[in-house]
Amino acid sequence: MPAPALTFVDRTYVLHRNRRLIYFGGTDYHRMSSHPEVTDAMCAAARDHGISCTGSRVTTGNHPLHEALEAKLAAFFRTEAALVFASGYLAAMVLLPAIVDEFELLLLDETAHPCLSDAARMLNKPVVTYAHNDPADLRKQLRRHLLAGKMPLIVTDGVFAARGDLPPLAEYAAIAEASGGKILLDDCHAMGVLGDSGLGSWEMAGIKREMIYQTGTLSKAFGVFGGVITGSKELIRRVEEKSMVFIGSTGLPLPLAAAGVASLEWLTRHREVIGMLQQRALATKQRLREAGLNLESTPVPIIAFGMADPESAGRMSQALLDAGIYPSLINYPGTPPGGLFRFALSSAHTDEQLALLVEVIDFAFS
């Protein structure tokens, strides 16, 4: 069932039951969804071009705004090319038909985002799961299932968004390289967030670009909407030819394409906010670790902790509400009995807002 409806105000707040509360929900990591340059571009495009091309991009629905957005993405991610389409959920489904012939076996993290398991299981190829973030089990599954001389595709989230944990990509890259395989990364929560230049989880892990396929979304760091694939011109050409999801669906709405261009232009001019967010994430987690929370010391701007029972979750929610913070408690399959508090930091939050979050959590746990 959907959670209570929220109205966003002033970039880092929501209106909840007529109260203005600091918001750490969602994953609008740079608050681009309400940036005036982005919203202005969106409104202007709706007026100038209408909402939609109402056709597939391979028939009559291609528009200069789509191509401008892809050129901006390729420049931002320093790849030859990029492709945009309806949503990040579809990204692996769009990509896999173009690369499936290169691999004999897909190895999927057991907790991978459902978009990855859905996409992997659409293919006529064996899919084996390995234990979450466990290279030893990955090696074991490879030995058990891969025929000599055949190549594997290791499929994983670049950041596991529920808890903000990272896969051991350097080890995966070594495993992939040894068997001639590659890694498919769903980098929805890492593009524009992790790595020195915001290129993603692979940049942060220091692995070679050639070892990965990268998919993502415009709906998180870029604050807009739409799925993304980055890569070589040859890869994108193959995807355009082979992906029935791409061929058979209407291109991204034009106001969204224009908003994406504006968001990328702003983030390209202000790339320093990416490093700033990483520093704030590290510092905020450090303060919470000192307060006794078991958090990994990584620059992922997600702070998550499970609650043992609904009563303690209720007390934490009340403490947050009393301090003027929206209690972003997630309750869905796989979360602990009391739910999972998840706070996504953004580069637009102030030091005071972050300090208040630490203070409330610290107090609640002491």
Ligand SMILES: Cc1ncc(COP(=O)(O)O)c(C=O)c1O
């Ligand atoms: C890891 C991951 N992959 C894919 C998606 C889906 O992306 P989109 O919302 O653009 O469809 C999400 C969440 O939105 C996500 O967290």
